[in-house]
Amino acid sequence: MILLVGGEKGGSGKSCLAQNIAVFFAKEKQASVLIADCDPQRTTSDWIHARNNDPQLATINCIQLYGKIRNDLLSLNEHYDYVIVDCGGQDNLALRASMSVADHVLIPLRPKRRDIKTAPHMEDMLSTCKMVNPKMIASFVITQCPSLPNQARRIIEAKEVCASYGINVLESITYSRNIYDDSEEKGTSVLEIEPDGKAAQEIRAIAEEMLAIKQESSYEFG
Numbered sequence: 001m002i003l004l005v006g007g008e009k010g011g012s013g014k015s016c017l018a019q020n021i022a023v024f025f026a027k028e029k030q031a032s033v034l035i036a037d038c039d040p041q042r043t044t045s046d047w048i049h050a051r052n053n054d055p056q057l058a059t060i061n062c063i064q065l066y067g068k069i070r071n072d073l074l075s076l077n078e079h080y081d082y083v084i085v086d087c088g089g090q091d092n093l094a095l096r097a098s099m100s101v102a103d104h105v106l107i108p109l110r111p112k113r114r115d116i117k118t119a120p121h122m123e124d125m126l127s128t129c130k131m132v133n134p135k136m137i138a139s140f141v142i143t144q145c146p147s148l149p150n151q152a153r154r155i156i157e158a159k160e161v162c163a164s165y166g167i168n169v170l171e172s173i174t175y176s177r178n179i180y181d182d183s184e185e186k187g188t189s190v191l192e193i194e195p196d197g198k199a200a201q202e203i204r205a206i207a208e209e210m211l212a213i214k215q216e217s218s219y220e221f222g
Contacts, residue, residue, distance in 0.1 A: 001077075001081070001082050001083070001103045001104070001214070002073055002077050002083045002085065002098075002101055002102045002103050002104075003021070003082060003083070003084045003085065003102065003103065003104050003106065003210070004085040004087065004095075004098045004099060004102040004104070004105045004106065005017050005018040005021070005084065005085065005086055005087070005106045005108065006085065006086075006087030006095050006098065006099075006105065006106075006107065007087075007107040007108060007109065007118065007122060008118040008121055008122060008125075009109060009110075009114070009115045009118045011110070012108040012109055012110050012115060012143055012144065013108050013110075013143045013144055013174070013180070014039075014086060014087070014108050015039065015043040015044050015047070015086050015184075016180050016181075016184055017106070017108055017141070017143065017174070017203075017206070018035060018044060018084050018085075018086040019035070019044055019047055019086075019184065019189060020180075020183075020189045020190055020191065020203045021084060021203065021206065021207050022035050022060050022082070022084050023058060023060065023188075023189035023191050023192065023203075024189075024191060024203055024204060024207045025081065025082045025084075025207070026058040026059065026060050027058040027189075027191060027192070028191070028204070029081075031081035031082055032079075032080045032081045032082070033060050033061070033080060033081065033082045033083075033084065034060070034061040034062065034063065034076055034079075034080045034082070034083050034084070035048070035060060035061070035062045035063075035083075035084045035085075035086055036062075036063055036064075036065045036069070036072075036073065036076065036083060036084070036085045036086065036098075037062055037063070037064050037065070037086050038064075038065050038066060038069065038085060038086060038087045038094040038095070038098070039086055039087060040066075042064070043086075043184075044062060044086045045062055045064055047184055047187055048060065048062040048187070049187070050185070050186060050187030051187030051188065052187070053187065054187065054188075057187070057188060057192065058192075061080075063076070065085075065094065066093075066094055067093050067094060067097070068093060068097055069094050069097045069098065070097040070098075070100050070101055073085065073097075073098060073101050073102075074101055077101075085098045085102065095125075096125065096128075096129060099125065099126065099129035099133065099136065100129050100132050100133050101133060102133070102136055103135065103136065103137065103214065104136070104137045104138075104139065104210055104213070104214060105126065105136060105137070105138040105139070106139055106141055106206075106210065107122055107138065107139065107140050107141070107167075108140075108141050108142075108143040109140055109141075109142060109143065109158065109162065110142070110143055110144045110145075110158075111142055111145055111146075111151075111154045111155050111157070111158035112158075115158075116158055116161050116162065119140070119161065119162055119165050119167075120165065122165075122167075123165040123166065123167060126138045126167065135217070137168070137213055137214060137217055138167050138168065139167070139168040139169065139170050139210065139213065140159075140162040140163075140167055140168070140169045140170070141169075141170045141172065141173065141174075141206060142155055142158050142159060142162075142169070142170075142173045142174075143173065143174045144174060144175070144176045145173050145174065145175045145176065146175075146176060147175045147176065155173065168213065170206060170209050170210070171205075171209060172202065172205035172206040172209050173202070174199070174202045174203075174206070175198070175199075175202065177190075177198070177199050179193060179194060179197065179199045180199060189203070190202075190203060191203060191204075
């Protein structure tokens, strides 16, 4: 399975989400996992470097890829259970090439107007890529949500706007929690620092929801 975590908006936690989902598959599903870091900022590559200093952590491989990476991803997918592509927050060649082969495209957006404004362009991009990759599933996921009760309506509205573009929106969300930053800095994940914590539950819910969607889709395509 090729999972692309990408989008046009920076700062929505794409790398953090890719890293934690990778740990979920490696640690809790005992799967072989590779992350393709396509972000020039090398956030995930730095995370892997820090992670490799602790042999007790689940093994996750990482490679840096840029540009026309379609064939690279198809080849890597033959050798790993999950190839997770971490693309930076911009429309570039690597993002479009990844969309052309991805099984699932996960697009993180914060419940903020400047993030939601990118949804129409993402819909255009996804529609174009779906012509060459008809089995691709795309989902928005709302991330870094405020936890104050009076902000709940903002989260609901963000989901409704995203859904209006005809793209699936995950029920699962992530809240703004310090543990996401703390774990990333140490090369670990929220699943490893606090396995029973709220952040770990958020990551599990997102990953399991994606797997359920993929299973439903595989029945559709026979």
